[in-house]
Amino acid sequence: MNDKLTVQEAASVEETLERMLTRLSGIVPEFEIAAKAELAFKVNQLKRECNAVILGHNYMEPALYHSIPDHVGDSLGLSRISAETNADVIVFCGVSFMAETAKVLNPDKTVLCPVEKAGCSLADGITADDVLQLKEDYPNAPVITYVNTSAEVKAVSDYCCTSGNAKGVVKHLLDAGHEHILFLPDEFLARNTADELGIAYVHGADGERPSPGEPTVIGWRAHCEVHELFTVEDVQSVRTQFPDAVILAHPECSPEVIALADVSGSTAAMVNYVRDVDASHYLLLTECSMGDNLAAEFPERDILRLCSLQCQYMNLITLEDTLHSLQKLQFKIELPAEIIARARVPIDRMLAIA
Ligand code: SF4
Incomplete structure (x- = not known):
């Protein structure tokens, strides 16, 4: 997270580029980082001017994930942070239900989702x-x-x-x-x-x-629609090809896949596992940007890469959209006061238990 903050605090486009290259050059082609550094610098500048906070879900694409969020994490971690922020504007780089949760917890703040409708099959x-x-x-x-x-x-x-x-x-x-x-x-x-x-x-x-x-x-x-695609055959194939790999499966995978995995856990649990437990390889059975983001965060870890299982909704959110979101204060999450009041009850109960 410290390295991400230094990207955000860069004083110029050149410095932003240099810091993004340090973090991402083993993951993202350099020409792409060069194309995104200017956007990231503008977003970070505007964010400070608007007293905005940017929350980034673990499934954001690597250049965005590693350059503009003030906080990254899973739904639970980001919900907690959104409940405590002092910022005037919350930009949620994630899908619409996440931004709605932030609005329920912050009814008086401006909550923005960078695209108008980022859905979710669930x-x-x-x-x-x-x-x-x-x-x-x-x-x-x-x-x-x-x-x-x-x-x-x-x-x-x-x-x-x-x-x-x-x-x-x-x-x-x-x-x-x-x-x-x-x-x-x-x-x-x-x-x-x-x-x-x-x-x-x-x-x-x-x-x-x-x-x-x-x-x-x-x-x-x-x-x-992403996690249901992992199959027992996929896990068996990885076991044959990489017998030493630790397989971490998200609990939205089928019970048959979970039974064959070594670890079942949320994306936050996956981050903790990769950080804390030595293994020769790791395979994350979850949205593919997550593996890229952890590979950049922990370059000493050998994370097997998945390229095909992307969430079409999470991938709608781009640096360009986030810049437009801050420039135009769009797309504002608006919910009826009565829905906010009633939806807050189960969320607060969850946060109290967690
Ligand atoms: S990966 Fe995409 S479809 Fe699956 S739960 Fe997350 S937002 Fe919904």
């Missing part, structure tokens, strides 16, 4: 009406929704969670005496969390019923 996979119907179908089950949902969906939920604290939030409700828990909308995260806790899973999307007296997670049908 957030688009469930509506507030779906949640209300599930509440009718399972009236005694509290509702946990993954942070990858719209503010409207959060507003009809009891708790939020991220991939980093899903197990803790479910356990919190089990310890409070709930035996059946609606966990929406990611089927794989719900199944993997139930497996980790050693409790049952039923598919609420198909109307399956939990057994009385048996702790059970009730799930929905949505998937992350």
Whole structure:
């Protein structure tokens, strides 16, 4: 992070370029860094003039990730930071539901997403009406929704969670005496969390019923369109080619893939693992920019590269868009006050548990 701050604090385009080259020349072709240094310098200048803070998700492309965010991380870490910032403007370099969460936590601040609609297959996979119907179908089950949902969906939920604290939030409700828990909308995260806790899973999307007296997670049908693409065959192939590689899988991957991985964890957990644990190779089964970003951050680590599994939504966010966002104060996240008030409740409960 210190190196990133020095890129941000560079006093000229030339200094920005020099510092970006130091960080990225093993990862990104130099001509591309040269093309982006001027943009990064302008963004950092304007950010100071606007008293803005830039939050960058771990899936941002390397030149952006390593040059302009004040803070980088996963949804949970960035939510926490957005709840505490003193900046007047929050620019969220991530997809729309993340910027919405920042707005819910900072209703009086200007929150910007650099593109007008950066979607997510999980957030688009469930509506507030779906949640209300599930509440009718399972009236005694509290509702946990993954942070990858719209503010409207959060507003009809009891708790939020991220991939980093899903197990803790479910356990919190089990310890409070709930035996059946609606966990929406990611089927794989719900199944993997139930497996980790050693409790049952039923598919609420198909109307399956939990057994009385048996702790059970009730799930929905949505998937992350990136993580669902990893297969058992992919993992077996890596094991053959790189027998010493540590395979880290995001819990949005299928339970079959998680069962074969060495480690399952959020992107923040992956960062910590690569930083703290020596291995000859690492393979991250997650969006491919993450591997590039960690390879730049930890040049002494040998991170196997994936080039094909990109999130089409995360990749909409560019340095150019971020500059335009600050220049025109676009695209402002606007939510009805009533939705903000109701969506805040499950987010605050999550932050209190986490
Ligand atoms: S990587 Fe998956 S969960 Fe994340 S924004 Fe893209 S589609 Fe949504």
